[in-house]
Amino acid sequence: MDSIADMGGMQGFGPVPAPEADEPPFAETWEGRAFALTVLTMGRISGQNLDAFRHALGRLHPLDYLSDGYYGRWLNAAELMLTDSRILAPGAVDARVRRNRGEDVTEPPLPEPRRPDYAPTAAGSLREVDDPPRFAAGDTVRTRDLHPTGPTKLPLYLRRRTGTVAALRPAHVLPDTHAVFEGENAQHVYTVSFRSRDLWGPEAEDFTLHAELFESYLEPDS
Template sequence: MSRVHDMGGRYGDGAVVPVPQDAPPFAAEWHRKALALTLAAGGLGAWNIDTSRHARECLAPMDYARFSYYEKWLAALADLLVAKGLVTRAELAAGRADPAPLHARALRGEAVGAALARRVPYARPGPAPRFAVGDRVKTRLPARNAFVAGGHTRLPSYAAGQTGTVVLVHGPHVLPDANAHGLGENPETLYTVAFAAADLWGAAEGPGDEVTLDLWQSYLEAP
């Protein structure tokens, strides 16, 4: 079963309106604070990026549909902080934290620039690839997490059961389906797979249009 965020190919959600390239990085001051809170909380080391993505996907559908981008971030962050025992629901309701020693991994102001600039590699040593550039592959159906029922996966439902062509082989990378749930990194080969847009949507906007997706090896099989 797909979650509310898996919107590709769905009717009724309106047009996608691109943000102008010259738009300011934050449309409101509280957006800047939302990013700061997310960065500082993530720096505590209680979860990884896949866990945080799954937390946003697990927001109640009514909330997900009405929340803006940074509201989704803050709502998911609050859920994570409570789940990991870093904040209590009473503290959230009161809008202030109970007195406590500063966390050993607290992100200080002078370290923020380096934290934002640091790239976190997700490539890992791992098994040899099963597929090569040019191979035809089929995605598994349904698009589901094979480790945890209803868990995080990067295979969108609109591409499940579809056949495409491998265009890039990236080597082994951390598998989000396991990493999001504390089950280890389980590295697998990551591929970029191209699908004919007409196969996914029923009709393409233009002749030869393609959709490319980065997909892990366990998502794929020989057609």
């Protein structure tokens, strides 16, 4: 799906701020709690995985995604994963907040939990693939024009673009299906090089961009 989380290469968001000297891991105490709650929610409570978490971020309302900040998005995604697994009822968090403010609100009843029936085939995300890689270093490839209804890790700004395979990487679980529990579908992964002006036009700064792309995102350039 094309979501607000796919912001790479977009204009109008201003310069990227420089990192702070001696920047702490968390700017505020609540951010550390949000990090811990989300990590706990992702696995032990909801039964989701890292790719499902990223998919949850992509499904947030654009206004919430932009206005709630980095760890605000994490909390919203954690709530969405808990709702997906029916650990929380839709609207339960808002109802609890309103009750804590003194409003006479009835919290929605808890649904029957529905954790994903899923177990990884191995630890981590790297896998072995029996089929030989389709491409080799030096091959010219073109990215596909993907607009799926589900998640994809092929960025908008790289679709329908021509690049050169720079290296073959270890095979990896495909996030597109792993995020929605439709199988690991491990694939070969390639580092593909693109010229910046082929992506953003002749006025762009001249540099080479490298992207790690799954084999199903690529086709031979004809």
